Amino acid sequence: MSPRVSRFLALWRKEWIQIRRDPASIGIGVLLPAILLLVFGYGISLDAQRLPIGVVVEKPNPLTASFTGGLEQSRYFSPHPYGSIGEGEDALRRRKVDAILWLWGDFTRRGLREGNAPLSLIVNGVDANTARLLEGYFQGVWGQWLEWEAKTSGQPILTPVDVEGRIWFNPALESRHYLAPGVIVINMTLVGALLTALVIAREWERGTMEALLSTPVSVAEILWSKIGPYFVLGMGGMAACVVITVGLFGAPLVGSPWVLFLAASLFLLSSLGMGLLISTAFRSTFLASMVAVVSTFLPAFILSGFIFDIGSMPGPIRAFTYLFAARYFVSLLQTVFLAGDVWSVLLPNLAALALMAAFFLGIAWRMSRRSLE
Amino acid sequence: MNAAGRSSGLPCVSVEGISKSFGTGEKVVSALDRVSIEIASGQITGLVGPDGAGKTTLLRIVTGLLRPDEGRVTVLGLDATRQPQELAAQLGYMPQRFGLYEDLTVSENLDLYADLQGAPKPDRAARFAELLHMAGLAPFTDRLAGNLSGGMKQKLGLVCTLVGNPRLLLLDEPTVGVDPLSRRELWAILFRLRDEKGLSIFVSTSYLEEAERCQQVILLSKGKLLSVGDPADIATRAAGRTFLVWSDSLSPRPLHSGLARLPGILSASIEGKGVRVLVKAEGRPIAELLAEGRLTGCHQEPVSPRFSDAFLASLGEAGEGRGEAKAQGAATVDKSDRIGEDRIVVQDLSRFFGRFEAVKKIGFRVRAGEVFGLLGPNGAGKSTTFRMLCGLLPPSSGLARVAGVDLRTGAPSARARIGYVAQKFSLYGALTVRQNMRFFARAYGLSPQRQRERIEWAETEFQLDSYRNANAESLPLGFQQRLALACALLHEPEILFLDEPTSGMDPFAREELWLRIGEMAQRGVTVLVTTHHLEEAEFCDRLIIISEGRILAEGSPDQIKEPFRSEEMPEPSMEESFVRLIERSRGER
Numbered sequence: 001m002s003p004r005v006s007r008f009l010a011l012w013r014k015e016w017i018q019i020r021r022d023p024a025s026i027g028i029g030v031l032l033p034a035i036l037l038l039v040f041g042y043g044i045s046l047d048a049q050r051l052p053i054g055v056v057v058e059k060p061n062p063l064t065a066s067f068t069g070g071l072e073q074s075r076y077f078s079p080h081p082y083g084s085i086g087e088g089e090d091a092l093r094r095r096k097v098d099a100i101l102w103l104w105g106d107f108t109r110r111g112l113r114e115g116n117a118p119l120s121l122i123v124n125g126v127d128a129n130t131a132r133l134l135e136g137y138f139q140g141v142w143g144q145w146l147e148w149e150a151k152t153s154g155q156p157i158l159t160p161v162d163v164e165g166r167i168w169f170n171p172a173l174e175s176r177h178y179l180a181p182g183v184i185v186i187n188m189t190l191v192g193a194l195l196t197a198l199v200i201a202r203e204w205e206r207g208t209m210e211a212l213l214s215t216p217v218s219v220a221e222i223l224w225s226k227i228g229p230y231f232v233l234g235m236g237g238m239a240a241c242v243v244i245t246v247g248l249f250g251a252p253l254v255g256s257p258w259v260l261f262l263a264a265s266l267f268l269l270s271s272l273g274m275g276l277l278i279s280t281a282f283r284s285t286f287l288a289s290m291v292a293v294v295s296t297f298l299p300a301f302i303l304s305g306f307i308f309d310i311g312s313m314p315g316p317i318r319a320f321t322y323l324f325a326a327r328y329f330v331s332l333l334q335t336v337f338l339a340g341d342v343w344s345v346l347l348p349n350l351a352a353l354a355l356m357a358a359f360f361l362g363i364a365w366r367m368s369r370r371s372l373e
Numbered sequence: 374m375n376a377a378g379r380s381s382g383l384p385c386v387s388v389e390g391i392s393k394s395f396g397t398g399e400k401v402v403s404a405l406d407r408v409s410i411e412i413a414s415g416q417i418t419g420l421v422g423p424d425g426a427g428k429t430t431l432l433r434i435v436t437g438l439l440r441p442d443e444g445r446v447t448v449l450g451l452d453a454t455r456q457p458q459e460l461a462a463q464l465g466y467m468p469q470r471f472g473l474y475e476d477l478t479v480s481e482n483l484d485l486y487a488d489l490q491g492a493p494k495p496d497r498a499a500r501f502a503e504l505l506h507m508a509g510l511a512p513f514t515d516r517l518a519g520n521l522s523g524g525m526k527q528k529l530g531l532v533c534t535l536v537g538n539p540r541l542l543l544l545d546e547p548t549v550g551v552d553p554l555s556r557r558e559l560w561a562i563l564f565r566l567r568d569e570k571g572l573s574i575f576v577s578t579s580y581l582e583e584a585e586r587c588q589q590v591i592l593l594s595k596g597k598l599l600s601v602g603d604p605a606d607i608a609t610r611a612a613g614r615t616f617l618v619w620s621d622s623l624s625p626r627p628l629h630s631g632l633a634r635l636p637g638i639l640s641a642s643i644e645g646k647g648v649r650v651l652v653k654a655e656g657r658p659i660a661e662l663l664a665e666g667r668l669t670g671c672h673q674e675p676v677s678p679r680f681s682d683a684f685l686a687s688l689g690e691a692g693e694g695r696g697e698a699k700a701q702g703a704a705t706v707d708k709s710d711r712i713g714e715d716r717i718v719v720q721d722l723s724r725f726f727g728r729f730e731a732v733k734k735i736g737f738r739v740r741a742g743e744v745f746g747l748l749g750p751n752g753a754g755k756s757t758t759f760r761m762l763c764g765l766l767p768p769s770s771g772l773a774r775v776a777g778v779d780l781r782t783g784a785p786s787a788r789a790r791i792g793y794v795a796q797k798f799s800l801y802g803a804l805t806v807r808q809n810m811r812f813f814a815r816a817y818g819l820s821p822q823r824q825r826e827r828i829e830w831a832e833t834e835f836q837l838d839s840y841r842n843a844n845a846e847s848l849p850l851g852f853q854q855r856l857a858l859a860c861a862l863l864h865e866p867e868i869l870f871l872d873e874p875t876s877g878m879d880p881f882a883r884e885e886l887w888l889r890i891g892e893m894a895q896r897g898v899t900v901l902v903t904t905h906h907l908e909e910a911e912f913c914d915r916l917i918i919i920s921e922g923r924i925l926a927e928g929s930p931d932q933i934k935e936p937f938r939s940e941e942m943p944e945p946s947m948e949e950s951f952v953r954l955i956e957r958s959r960g961e962r
Contacts, residue, residue, distance in 0.1 A: 003491040010488030014477065021476045211472025214436050215489040215537075216462040371457075372438045 007217050011225030018199070019229060028195045029233050033187035037241060040179040041249045050078040051134055054088040054097040057081070058105040063149075067103070070145045076137040092124055099123040099134055109153075112146075180245035181333040182306035184238050185326050186297070188264065191234040192271025193278065193296040194289060196226060200279035201288035210372060219368045227272050227361075234268045235261075245337075255336035259346060263336065266353035267329040271296065273360025274325075280367045300326035305334075328352045383450075385541050385573045386412035386435055391444030393430055393596075404430040405441070406596040412575055412589070417567055419587035419604075420577035421684065423879030424850050426593040428577040429469065432545050435575065436466045449540055462491060465539035469546050471530030475519030479510055482518050482533055490537025497536075504532045507562060523751045524555025531562065542566070544576040548583065550876070552750035553907055553948050554955050560586060581681040581880070582908075582948070590680070592687055599687045604680045611651060611678035611686045616659050619647030621670040626891045628668070633888045637662045639689045640682075640884055643891075643911050645931065651682050654690060685880055709897040712742035716868055716899040717762065722771035724757050731757045733922035734771065739915075741867070744890055744900045746916030748907070750955055754922040755903050756872065762901065763870050764788045776868055789817070791868045792861030796876065798853050802846030806837050806856055809845050810863065817864035824863075831859035851882035858889070869893065871902040875909060887912045907948040918954055925954050 019025045055071070057064045071079045080097055082088040088100040104118040112118065121138055123131045203209040212222065242260070245251045253260070274296055282288045302308060303317070304326035310318055321327045328349040335345045393405040405427045412418045420428050433439040435448055437457030446453040451460045473482055483501055492500065505511040508528040513521065518529060527547055534542060542563075548556045560583065566572045576587070584590050585604045592599040592607070600607060620628050625643045632648050633641040640651040652659060663671050717739040724732040732754040739745040749755050760766040762775055764784035773780040778787040800809050810831060814824040832838045835855040840848060845856060854874060861869065871890070875883040887909065890900050894914075902913070910916055910930055917927045926933050930947060937945040937953055945953075 006488050007491070010485050014474065014481070014485050017481060018474065018476050206475070207468045207470040208472050208474055210433075210438065210468040211466070211486075211533075212489070213438055214461055214464060214466035214468070214472075215486065216458050216491060217489050218458065371440060372433060373440070 003216070004218075004221070007215075008221050008225060011217070011221060012228055015199075015225055015229040019233065022199075024198070025195055025233075028198075029191050029237060032190060033183060033237050033241060036186055037180060037183045037244055040183050041244075049075055051076060051099070051137070052097040053077050053079050053134075054082050054091050054100040055079045055103070056083075056085050056088045056100060057103045057107075059107070061108065063109060064103050064107050066149065067107075067145055070148075071101070071141060074137070074141050076134075076141070089122075092122065095124070097124075098131075099138075101138075179306075180241075180249050180251055181337045182304075182330060183245075184241045184264070184333060185267075185300050185304060185306055185329055187237045187241055188234050188268050188329075189271055189296050189300040189326060191230055191237055192268050193275040194292040195233075196230050196272055196275030197278040197282075197288040197292040198285055200226060200276065201283055201285040204279070204283035205285055213372070219365075223276060223365065223368060226276065227269075230272060230275075231265075231268055234271070235264065238264045238268075251337060253337055254340040256341055259341055260333075260336050263329060263332040263346075263350060263353065266350060266357050267325055267332075269357035270325040270353060270360050273357055273362075273364050276364035277360055277367065280364060296324075296326070299324040303327065304330040306330050325353055325356045328356075383414060384411040385414040385449055386410070386575065387445075387447045388431075388435070389445045389447075391434060391441035391446060393427075393434065393439065393441050403596050405434070407444070408593070408596070408598045409444075410591055410598065410601060412573065414573045415567065415571045416588040417563060417574045417576065417586070419584040419590045420575065420593065421579070421581065421584045421590060422593035422599075423688065423881075424579075425595070427596040428593060429545055430596075431593065432466075432543055432575070432577055436464060436543055437461065438466075462537070463540045464543060465534030465537065465541070466543045467530045467534045467545065467547060469549065471526050471547075473518040473526060473530055473533065476517060478515050478517055479505075479521070479529055480514040482529065483536060486533040487536040490539075492537050500536065500538075504535055507565070508532050509558070522555075523551050524558070527551050527555060527559060528562070531559065535566075540573065542572055542574045542576075544574070546577050546579060548578060548580060550751075550905070552753075552905060554750050554952050556580070556583070557952055580906075581684055584684075585680040592684065594688055594691050597691070599691055607683045607687075608678050608680045609683070611682035613675070614652050614654070614686065615676050615678045615682050616650050616652070616673045617644065617647050617676045618650055618659070618663070618671055618673045620668065620672070623668070623670070626895060628671075630888060630892050630895070631666055631668050633884070635662050635666045637665075640685045640880070642884065642887070642908075645911070649676065651685055654686065681880070688879075688881070709742070709895075711867070712740070712897045714741045715739070716741045716776055717745075717901065718772065718774040719762070720772040722758070722761065722773055723769045724754075724761060724766065725769045731922055732761070735917075735919065735922070735924050736771075737917055737924070737927060739899055739901060741899050742894050742897045743914045744894045744902065744912060746910050746913035747901065747903045747919070748910060748916055748951065749919040749925075753920045755919060758919070759870060759872055759901070759903060763791060763793050789864070790866055791870060792864070792866035793870045794854075794857045794861045794872065794874055796873045798857035800845040800853060800857055800860070803844060805842050805844055806840050806848070807842065809856060810860055813860040814863045819864060827863045827865075831863060835859045850878060851885070854878060854882060854886060858886070867897070868899045868901070871900065873903050873905065875904055875906055883909070907951055908946070910947045910951075918951060920955050920958055923958075925958050 019029070053071070055068055057068065068079060071077050079101070080091070082091060085100070085102055088102070091097050092100055100122045102120045102122065104120070106118045121135070123134055203212070242253070246253050275292065278291050278295070279288050282291055300306065303321045303324055305321070306326070310321055310327065313321070332346060332349045335342055388408060388410050390407050390409050391405055392403070392407055394401050394403040396402050408431065420431065422428055430439065434441050434446055435453060437448070437453040437460050440454050448460055449463050453460055474485070477485065480501070487497055502511070505514065508531065510525060510529060510532065513525070518526060521529060531544070531547065547559060551559075563574055563576070567574060578584055587604060589602065590604045590607060591601050618628065618632060623631070625646060625648055629641055629643050629648045632638055632650055637653050637655065637657050638650050639653045642649050650659070652662065659673050663673070715738050719738070720736045721734045722732060722736065723730060723734050735758065747755050747758065757766065761768045761773060761780070764775070764780050764787050768780065775787045776790040778790075780787055801812065804812065807828070810828045811824065814827060819827060832841065835858070837852070837856060837859065840852060845853060848856065874886055878886070883906070890902065891912065894900055904910065913930065915927070915929050916933065918925045918933065934945050934947065934950045937950045942949065
């Protein structure tokens with residue numbers, strides 16, 4: 001065996017032993033993703049169901065009863081009747097309900113036919129996300145009811161109100177179907193950037209890097225010995241996440257697993273490059289982990305489209321998200337999981353990831369020297 | 374003779390006019406300034422100098438880990454800046470803190486470094502066995518390196534640098550924080566390596582008695598080369614300037630404070646019944662100096678200079694002396710009316726950690742005005758005892774009374790009467806000197822009026838005025854130590870605890886601290902102190918040596934040394950006695 005190979009194998013073996021014995025690597029690489037997966041799979045749901053809504057009916061008649069009955073049957077709403085609009089507003093202010101539905105006095109067939117919908121919906125906009133959902137759901141319920149009412153009475157309702165809402169790709173609107181794949185992003189960010197930055201900074205702190213550099217080992221050998229084991233660890237974590245997401249949460253994996261594997265590899269490489277770069281620039285574990293969290297982990301949560309829709313962000317922030325690899329990966333994940341191999345979406349994202357991986361690894365390579373400076 | 378024969382060969386390290394500075398802009402610090410040296414093959418070469426002298430930088434440049442800004446470095450015939458990788462295959466380098474992977478076992482560490490150094494596989498088993506046997510680590514191959522004692526880690530670090538059969542060994546302060554016994558063992562190994570394998574060894578150290586054993590010593594100060602040579606030759610540079618002074622009327626401690634304050638005296642230390650002094654280079658006769666200081670009834674005789682004297686003399690000439698910043702000793706705490714009373718009483722004191730008994734039923738008494746030393750190897754139970762007496766750790770059983778207060782019931786009220794200086798000086802690095810003092814004064818509950826008075830006192834007493842608005846972390850180590858001591862004295866404690874206060878300090882700062890300790894003791898303050906510098910034990914009135922939680926010896930420095938006095942060794946040093954005591958107790962087990 002050439003000395004180069006035996007050095008490389010020795011470093012690789014060392015890294016594995018350290019991963020196995022270090023509770024922090026196990027915690028960050030295995031435990032944390034598992035907990036996140038369970039939290040996002042079971043605990044957090046971004047779906048709005050049984051939203052409390054106040055209902056004020058000015059003049060009750062069979063038609064209003066039919067509509068409120070329809071509301072009651074919808075699983076999205078839980079209606080609370082109020083005697084007057086004043087009472088309803090009070091309840092809204094005290095946040096007992098998220099919205100008030102006000103059916104006016106002329107909520108009659110004639111009133112509907114005249115074209116102006118004789119009702120108003122007042123939504124509490126403090127929680128914009130819920131407000132938007134509620135609005136959408138209501139439009140849906142309203143449209144369905146109009147259609148049904150027209151059918152049963154045999155009289156067409158000549159109204160311009162014709163809301164057709166349809167939700168594609170996630171027809172059941174199950175947030176866990178897109179949240180659970182998103183945990184893969186978090187997991188790979190943790191292993192790729194945070195853990196890698198941490199272990200290399202620790203080598204500087206404990207003085208073992210100085211000892212390593214005083215042996216005939218080359219920079220390339222040190223870098224690859226760090227990339228290799230953590231690549232394997234990250235891909236292993238991803239495989240586990242996919243199995244749990246598909247097996248336990250029943251998310252569909254519409255696209256091909258090979259595309260998923262390719263996307264994950266590219267993203268992991270860019271994360272590893274980021275981790276190497278951070279630990280080369282900051283040689284203290286505290287600083288390296290803070291920088292890794294702020295520059296990779298938080299953006300993966302907030303700016304990747306994993307939880308918050310990028311489309312609804314203000315322009316400058318939307319532009320900002322293009323700087324983070326997580327954004328491309330989330331887009332890839334959601335496409336592969338829920339829509340399939342849509343190459344027009346996949347290719348640009350894969351290209352962006354490949355570019356970022358090459359960029360970060362390249363800089364990390366340039367910055368690492370066989371010296372302590 | 375042997376060594377001389379070998380050393381006639383080519384130099385293994387040749388450094389020509391190297392300079393190195395760190396930082397940019399206004400914060401440029403020059404670590405090395407046009408240093409040229411040659412290190413002979415087959416020898417042990419020591420590198421000494423005060424903190425921040427550039428020792429580590431020089432070693433790293435020789436290893437090829439740092440590039441000099443200018444100058445040439447040739448090591449084993451290779452250019453260290455251009456061929457670091459080729460060079461690395463022939464070097465063994467042990468950085469500070471040993472460079473071990475603490476979560477790998479002893480044998481895993483060895484395997485790793487053997488692979489990295491490219492040690493041939495077939496010879497490995499035999500080589501490992503030999504090295505582990507030499508280091509006494511053979512029974513511990515499956516133990517994690519992190520679970521080894523400080524001394525064992527240091528030996529494992531050394532063994533790891535040796536697996537690749539290097540021609541040159543570079544060691545950066547291998548003995549820092551390691552007890553005297555382990556230090557001795559390490560040096561024994563180094564001598565064997567030189568004699569049996571003809572290895573060249575370059576080692577930096579802050580212990581001057583270690584430097585004295587090297588064949589060649591390089592003395593650095595503030596990045597400049599002060600001198601190079603045989604330590605015995607260097608020692609003669611202080612010839613005619615060292616004396617032992619004793620007095621009929623004064624005991625060593627007041628004599629020491631009197632002498633240390635004389636402007637013509639560079640350094641003074643208590644030794645036995647007298648005080649050993651090194652006079653400044655101007656060469657004024659010692660008798661004249663004594664008369665000037667009104668120290669009557671004194672006798673003096675010349676003594677042979679040591680390497681440490683020459684070291685101090687060189688530093689003094691380089692302007693690194695204590696300068697005018699000598700301790701004032703004015704108006705410190707006055708508890709002299711109490712002198713002689715028992716202030717610390719310890720009986721059958723034990724402390725368990727789980728099932729491990731760290732301190733085993735120890736007992737001793739310390740009187741007011743005494744300086745009491747607590748010595749022992751790493752892991753002997755010193756720190757545990759210390760923390761119990763400070764009220765930071767409750768004892769498992771036994772009695773501990775400090776300043777008349779039983780620590781089991783009144784730890785908080787005892788704490789108000791003690792001052793504590795921890796090993797790393799527990800200062801707030803980001804606060805200024807003033808802010809640190811104000812914080813501690815408030816923490817001790819001094820009234821605003823009293824706070825002002827005490828802080829003013831401390832600033833004058835410790836000459837901290839010029840640093841008032843500097844951040845504590847930016848101070849030189851010696852001033853950090855002064856500040857830590859000042860903070861511990863703000864509430865005028867009657868008992869002072871100092872945990873390894875001189876670790877890593879340069880000799881002048883250490884001397885100054887001992888001068889202060891002595892003067893506080895003369896005013897009735899009780900001082901309890903731990904140290905790894907055994908020559909400092911001479912400053913204690915009484916001391917105990919503990920090992921594995923038990924007291925091995927108790928008494929004055931002379932009483933401790935007494936049993937080891939023999940014909941071959943009429944004047945055993947404190948270190949010699951300490952090592953023998955520990956060895957004897959381990960042998961009995």
